[in-house]
Amino acid sequence: MIKYIVSALVLGIVVGYLNSNWGSVDAGFWVSDYVFNGALIVLLFVMGLVFGLDKESVSKMRKTGLKILVIPLAVALGSILGGTVSALVLGLDVVKTMTVTAGYGWYTLAGPLVGQLFGAQWGALGFVVNFLRELLTIVTISLTVKIDKYAPIALGGATTMDTTLPVIVRYCGSDSLIAAFSSGFTLSMAAPFTIMAIAALG
């Protein structure tokens, strides 16, 4: 299954690249916004349906309850801590690197926002770090799911409420739906604040 997903991703990148250079702007916008969101809404409904139908998932979910919120907290801490350590290793500015990693994979936010705060070069880093995070979550899912059931959710960060959610549910099972969605949702809400808050430190 992963080969279909990776092929679709690569094909999408190639077609999107060709279209943005020689094709129609409106067609491009239509695909990357309307088709994307239409598919996402259908998938969320279907995943919700499968989850609701499965007695086991619902009872597992009830058992864990609000404790599920430790996941986004751990991901946020891990991302910012990872930013600190990697900045020290690479000899980069610690605060600026932390703002980059506080995008939690949401590259269309982190890129422009960090760029606005610290200039184009940091914006580029914000773009690429978070974009690769999303990409790696999808491409490596068949491996990471073997490490730990929640590892793909940790990798996905803020993207687990939309782009990477269907792939995660497919691999980790229906009972991971609420854990993944709530983690992605919380981190998406938190990303702009944490970026701004960390930027205020520097």
Next chain:
Amino acid sequence: MDLFFLRPFSSSNVPSRERLNLKQMILADCSVRAGAGFVIDLRMLYLVVPLVIGISFGYLLRERRKVNLGKVSLGVIIVLIFSLGFGIGSNGPLLRSLPEVGLDAVVILVFVLGFSVVLVWAAMKLVRWND
């Protein structure tokens, strides 16, 4: 086909080359101030709605019969991932910055993902241990 139900999220006054993605638009034009500089984005909830409707339907249909949606969802996943790739391929600034900062980005990402996975693993261990 008129996709009027998706339209509220696109703003026509933004020049097409510079169009923002959905999440950014939500951030840009629909937010509620909740004191102390905190801003809550209400439209972020647009993805919660189909999820909650789906779960309710599933819950109600539970006793009826088995529904196999595996094949359906793989098809839609492919469409979603294709359009995700399409957005990436169309993102000129992103593609241009890849060779510039790619190596630093990979090193940063290794630490970020490592720490995230370990902390989530430890946190879930702690939660289960308390049960």
